[in-house]
Amino acid sequence: MSTFAFLVHPRADVSHDLARVWSPLGAVPSGALEWGLRHLPVPPLTLGTVSRPDEDGVAGWLVVVPVGARQMLHEDRRWVLGKVESAVDLAVSLGADVVGLGALTAPVTAGGRLLRERPGVTLTNGNAFTAQLTAQAVRRLVGQMDRPHVAVLGATGSVGSCVVALLADDLDLGELTLVARRRHRLAELAEQVRSTRPGLPVHESTEIDAVRDADLVVVLTSSTDALLRSEHLKPGAVVLDDTQPRNTDPALTVERPDVLVVDGGLADVRGLDVRADIGLPRGYAYACLCETMLMAFDGCTTPAVGDATVAHARRMQDAADRFSHLGFGLAEPLSFGQPLAAGPWSAHELVGL
Structure with missing residues (x-):
């Protein structure tokens, strides 16, 4: 079975989101945390794992890009891309065959087209x-x-x-x-x-x-x-x-x-064990994360970068139907x-x- 990694990042409330990584960070003002993320050498972090009940071992990892949402859109683009590239490198080192781009990591990388290719690694922006x-x-x-x-x-x-x-x-x-x-x-x-x-x-x-x-x-x-x-x-x-x-x-x-x-x-993913706080009730997952999982489970090796296509959306729906015992419905x-x-x-x- 192919494995995956999915990239996430702090959203509007940096303090609240980083508290999911380490709870004491919730007491630090978001502005101070954004300054630290910009000026200190903060590496990408592993937020948690995903496992399947019908397979042994870890199916995938959730990786935090240490860049706030406003920084994603307004900081120097080369710095932002470097942070995303480092997170992809961490995903590859963990053993991921498929890497998904969550939240603003997709639009700031032109849907993944600005990221360098890595042999044996399939990239998806999850948009389909x-x-x-x-x-x-x-x-x-x-x-x-x-x-x-x-x-x-x-x-x-x-x-x-x-x-x-x-x-x-x-x-x-x-x-x-x-x-x-x-x-x-x-x-x-x-x-x-x-x-x-x-x-x-x-x-x-x-x-x-x-x-x-x-x-x-x-x-x-x-x-x-x-x-x-x-x-x-x-x-x-x-x-x-x-x-x-x-x-x-x-x-x-x-x-x-x-x-x-x-x-x-x-999507409903009650058939999977998501051991991470992604800001949703248990049993829920974002569709872009689900596409990353489906591509890994289905053995898809064709990158899904740039604009989403109807053909790929339908392929992902077919995969969701095949893996419906794990969830993936609305x-x-x-x-x-x-x-x-x-x-x-x-x-x-x-x-x-």
Whole structure:
């Protein structure tokens, strides 16, 4: 059996996340920790392991890149890449055959394309299975609506463009709004959807305000700060947030009780023994981690870097079906990390679709 390693890093709250590595770090202000990570020779660390009940030994490792989320996006790119490269080196030294890029380690390395090749090591950014599970979650939510207006924020990104392609064939929509920064790529994507779904109103915009009329907003951006706020959402809107660090404002839970925010990109992995605190309830894992595991379990040696493709997303779904005794299905929905309360959008109602 091939083994894997998956790279993680501290997200918005560096102190809180590094406390998962060593609890006393939780008492140190995040600003001080970010200074230390930038100026001290902090090596990559092993956070924990993953094991399978049907195989002996360790199936994979979780490796911490000692770089905060804001540093990932705003510090010198060569320094950031060097830190990610060192973490990949640690993964290889542990014996990993497949290495996955978690959270912002994927976008800052251009989906893995900027990392050097290592003989015998397969790299994945995990975006294809993330897109696959996101498309499944959209279908689950749309099942509660009548021909809704769906908006995709970050539509031209690696995950976003694949999600749009997966949904364009069969989703019964009233309208589709695509929002992204790259105007040229946005126009191309919108035209592709129009050719696939003639008659479907497809809108395109570079401004986040364009989601204001949407019934369902899918968030697939890469940022260190909350982007989607109360003023961007119509009454009763539903948000599927598939970002790490989170790109929806936590204040929505107080300011907009009419809005439902569902955490995206989460799979059920109750058949695996994940011995690490990854910031999720036990039995949950991020889809990008799951793609890394599936590629190792399935013996896939073709790198999955750059933009996610529909073909690879479907291959990962086939692998998920083969290893379904370990999990890899769409997890019961959470909202800001907590199970949904009883009501019309309860976890029970959504899972039953």
